[in-house]
Amino acid sequence: MKDNQTLSKGQIPCGFDQKAATEKLVEDLLQQSNLSLADMAYVVSTGAGKNSSPYPASEVSMVSADALGANLLFPSARTIIDVGAENSLAVRCNEKGRVIDFAVSDKCAAGSGTFIEAMARALEVKLEEMGPLSMKAKRTIVMDSQCTIFAESEVVSLIHEKASKADIARAIHDSIANRIASLARRVRIQEDVILVGGVALNLGFVNSLRSALGVELLVPREPEFIGALGAALTRPK
């Protein structure tokens, strides 16, 4: 990033060796922009693996990074909801992107993208098809289980009961949306509300969360990059 303008960005699966994956990604990005690591004034890491970053000099919490990143794209952002693979968080911030309050859920898979992934496996549907499929739902089904492990069995029973895959997909999104909504309410929601993180790419989930919260949600074009953007905007002390 140069003067608040993004020069290049990319993503890579963490794999077994997170450090090596990160190094490779940064190398590729530098090459794309004809830069070297020495040209960087600072490199700031964030996310669950920030402690094992190959650039340990400075790091920032996901909470602060999300607030800063969202603030750059949407200066009107006051609440940010981030739903990632293994955790989700809600942040309330001021007009400068400073954090006022936040809530995190990282103890239970039922509140994160992992839940939808596991359910997609049980439903034998590709993850990226889950959203479009759930938009075709005709009937509301309420899921009983919260736990991902138990919900897998519930999805299998629903299939046996001949519920349509579309209706089950909607039930799955409604179920996780309700949990994310209660997390978000803990920080007292203030508009505008920005939804970020990889799960924001799933339109079915966005719809369910919008109904659960009863507010409009703004989703950036590439919601999975907001944390990285916020980290790039962080000035190390």
Added chain:
Amino acid sequence: MRGKCGTMKEYWRWPEYRHTVPGVEWTKAEIVSGGVDVGAVSSKAALIVDGRLFAYSIARTGSSSPDSANKVMDWALEGTGMKLSDIQYVVGTGYGRVNVPFAKKTVTEISCHARGANYIWGSTVRTILDMGGQDCKAIRCDQNGKVTAFLMNDRCAAGTGRGVEVIADLMSVPIEEIGPTSLNVEKDPEPISTTCAVFAKSAAIALLRKGWSKEMVLAAYCSAMASRVAELLKRIGIERDFVITGGISKNIGIVKRLEYTIGIKALPAKNEFDPAIAGAIGAGLFAQDLYGKEHAESFH
């Protein structure tokens, strides 16, 4: 996928078996009763002859509760000379209790576990921890095995048998060896920071990545489970004697750490009684009471 691939080793699979208690004669008995406990993961049947345990069986619950109930009952009867028609009264309990075709009544598994524990360990039992396949219950009872209070976690697979099965598969350690393997460490590591059965998988992978041994990872996992279950017990309050029922009572790695955390030892399991069948025994004893009651009423 579990169970679909015949060539893959199924580390989660626990032994199914039946047992006849020696020295109990049923042909001249006054009342023969039965209890069937259709759990979320395992089904158990117990045959009671004049208030004494006569035979039992334990098998995995299939996709249909009635089929599982029939199967486990047939198996308990196998080789005893007794037929289903010889049993005067059957009570169903457990998660699938309403689907036991030959049961006259149902009783909750909480009442049944208390009653069964009272039978197995005697009237001094006051606190029962039932660690089952898909839930975990802390039960307080009086000297007659009557429930006075209980707490239950049935919302989360952590701290249940399903959670242990997931870990057994992930670590490629047969489920019965999880406990002993986890004790094979010099010093207990910090518990895994998450008890979520799904996240425990990534937490365990992260630890293996750091170079931890299988033993250390399992120790960290068993500690986390023990402290989670201990919270449930502390909320209800533990009074002696304390016993553990359900399948996880056989996991020494979790039981030892739990006893250490709460500072109270559980009464040891009795040879003749698998602690997993406490619920089925309780159901069988309730069946005997109910038969007696109906019989007495018919004389009025």
